[in-house]
Amino acid sequence: MLYPELFKQLEAVRWNMERDIPWDRFDPAQLSDEQAQTIKMNAITEWAALPATEMFLRDNRDDSDFSAFMSVWFFEEQKHSLVLMEYLRRFRPDLVPTEQELHEVRFEFDPAPALETLMLHFCGEIRLNHWYRRAAEWHTEPVIKAIYETLARDEARHGGAYLRYMKQAMSRFGDEARAAFAKVGVLMASARRTAQALHPTNLHVNAKLFPRDTIQSRLPDPAWLEAWLDKQIQFDAVWENKVVERILHNMSLLMERSFASVQELNRFRKEMMAKVGTPPLAPA
Template structure:
């Protein structure tokens, strides 16, 4: 089982919201209204770990090891939302999310193949690591800069945990797992779709389409693109870092060098043909 060791390693790295955040260093002159609004949107988005966990548990009834790991992932992701809410309640209570705004992002996700979902969230963690790193650099107020640093490091550790389950899946399922990971990898590294391909911005419930993404449930559904493009400036250089990280990890998993999305797509077709 992977869960016991993952629990220990994440427990050692865990930060404490009361003791490890320098709340007394808050500087009101360095927090703009624009920045505070983005904190609210991030807080609500992070709350969507709740329906994601419900999805993972439903679609992984066959896997008690991974399902147990969800207890750690869910706790830490909800803490991300909580620390952002705490920040707003302390310093901008007028912008703290309401319970209704938080509950709006809890809705049913349609069932999906477990291996593809695993890969999707692995890529999502890699992307979030860099998004929050850029958010920390963009913000000027020292306390929120520190909070985003903590969250970014958590997301990187979560990506590492998902990677361990991906390695295990390849040992257990071989080409079936590789084909699933390559399929999602092509989508997540494509220059035409990569920016939009994050779990919170994907359609997950056909009966609710098009209002079936986490982002569509936010008070400002258009917030994410504006945050990325005009505020934290997540430009081509940063996107290439994410894509490069995904391709390097798949190279190590598959034992073959993959440098482009096109190469990955050819490999995906080879896996598919071999399976057929």
């Protein structure tokens, strides 16, 4: 089991909301209305760990080890939402999300293959780590800069934990796991060729609710994410390349095979698909 060891590792570096956030450094002159609005949207987006956890527990019913780890992941992700709301409560109480705004992003996700979902969220943690690092650079107010830096480190650790479960899955399922991870890896490393940000909160997950079946579509401002990325934190090609490089680097370590480009990873995906007899992947 991985859960006991991961619990100890994450417990050892867990931050305290009262002691480790520099609340006394708040500078009101450095917080604009525009910046405060983005904090609200991120607080609601982080609340979506709730339906994601419900999905993980449902689709991993036969894996008690991973399901137990969800207790740690869920706690830390909900804490992200909480610390952002605490920031607003202290400094912009008019923007604290309402309970209804939070509940709006809790809806059922359609069942999906557990291995593909695991890889999807691994890539999502990598992407969110980079988004939050860039947000910390964009913000000018010292306390929220520190908060985003703290959240970014958490997301990196979560990615590392998911990677451990991916290694475990490969020892159990072999080429089936390799095929699933390569398939999703190609998709998640191909964001430059898509019209939308490739993150779990921005993907369609419930056919019956389409088109309001993404987390972002259920925010008070559904267009917020794209504006945040493109116009505010300016997550440009340089930063996107950092995400792609991290995905390829980790896939290289995981598969013990070098992938210098998405094209090389895609060739590996085709090899694995041929081995397990899975239909070819549609173009990204």
